[in-house]
Amino acid sequence: MQTLYPWLLLYYQQIVTALLQGHGHHALLFKAEPDLGIEQLVQAVANFLICQHPNKHQPCGKCHSCHLQQAQNHPDIHILQPLENKDIGIDQVREINDKITLYANQQGNKVVLVKSADCLTEAAANALLKTLEEPTANTYFLLQLNDSNTLPATIYSRCQQWHIATPSVEDSINWLKNQINAEINDILTALRVNYNRPLATLNMLQQNLLEQRKIFLRYFWLFYTRRSPLEILPYFNKENIFQQLDWIISFLVDGLKIKLGVTINLTNTDLQNGVLQFSEKQTSLNLLKAYEIMQKVRLDLTEIKGVNQELILLEGLTRLITDVFEQN
Ligand SMILES: [Zn+2]
Known part of the structure; x- marks a missing residue:
């Protein structure tokens, strides 16, 4: 089983079910408020996609592909992210485009993780758009975006959007109670101060x-x-x-x-x-x-x-x- 925060579970199930039934989308855009840990969800979907023998909704964890992923060394998982905290430039996109037009190294799926998609420069976004419009077989794009940021409309239109909701106060309290031994009043105050975001709240209590x-x-x-x-x-x-x-x-x-x-x-x-x-x-x-x-x-x-x-x-x-x- 992959570990996932409880508020991410349902999204994972829905996305993977669609993939298993053959109608999964090749470009998924994950949008959420900061601090909901959605990188965990994105990684879990990537892990599922590259596993060669998934066990129902879960990667097997045993195949060669899973082992490469666990070692963070999978040749078919590509990461696009800002360089030196600035932006994602066109050269980075071109490099990935070149790689994914080749056959997958492990004869399975290829996955491109786009972290902080709003950091794509205009030229980089256009280059990525071309690839999204004419996807190569067995290639999946998982884009991550902070709720308050935006992307060019053309990119949105090529993606299936998943808006990850902030969990309810009740769900957050239940989760926090299992994570830390704290007074309920402190939990409530910390939740309010952190806009009901459970991870930031936990950090506040721990620190x-x-x-x-x-x-x-x-x-x-x-x-x-x-x-x-x-x-x-x-x-x-x-x-x-x-x-x-x-x-x-x-x-x-x-x-x-x-x-x-x-x-x-x-x-x-x-x-x-x-x-x-x-x-x-x-x-x-x-x-x-x-x-x-x-x-x-x-x-x-x-x-x-x-x-x-x-x-x-x-x-x-x-x-x-x-x-x-x-x-x-
Ligand atoms: Zn596997």
Whole structure:
């Protein structure tokens, strides 16, 4: 049996059933929110496809092809992925196209895994499109795409799309309870902070980030009450910076919700008093402005490379003071 997260199982069954019945599609596009572990599903389908003697819905795990795959050395599994975290260029696609026009090394299927399909350059996407339009026999393309990213419409039209849904809160809780020994309230809070994504939630609980978040938001509180960026700036750290920004952003969003009288689906229920006190002192317009400032900081940090991160943070924090806190 291949190990699969429970929320991926049904998709695997459906895809493999179609393949077994002879009406599987040669190009599958997997779309999902980040952090759902869909690479596991994509790999499982690839493993099934290259196995020479699958046992119903599962690869046998024993044939030569399975052994090559287990050693991550299968000559008919090709991977297209961004080079040096940039893009997937046309030369990479051409190289793969050349390889798949040849006979399969193991006389079975050939599989091309396209990781981060949104990173294909325009030229690379066009080259791939040609191959998708005129597929060689026994060749399968498995494309992986983050939900918030897009692909050229022409590529979509050549693929069968699989949208992998985020599991329900109940299913996530059941799975998390089996993974970690944690208080149910902590599980619930961590799930909310992580948009109900189970893997990110598990990571948060394992790394004790829930506690770190509380401490970090306390620094945010000091920054707010003392109007001094130095109360929080030193506590941002490179590895967690986006999470830390999300913590602040969700605090601001909760403040705005309370201000507008929306008290359901708050994220920071464990810090409700703080959020309440904070929102009482702000106008809804200022809370909205604070939210926009922090979103812009987040965006700038993802897009602008090579600039001092601290400078972007400092500018955003200063704007919070001058444009929001001191406007009340
Ligand atoms: Zn096998």
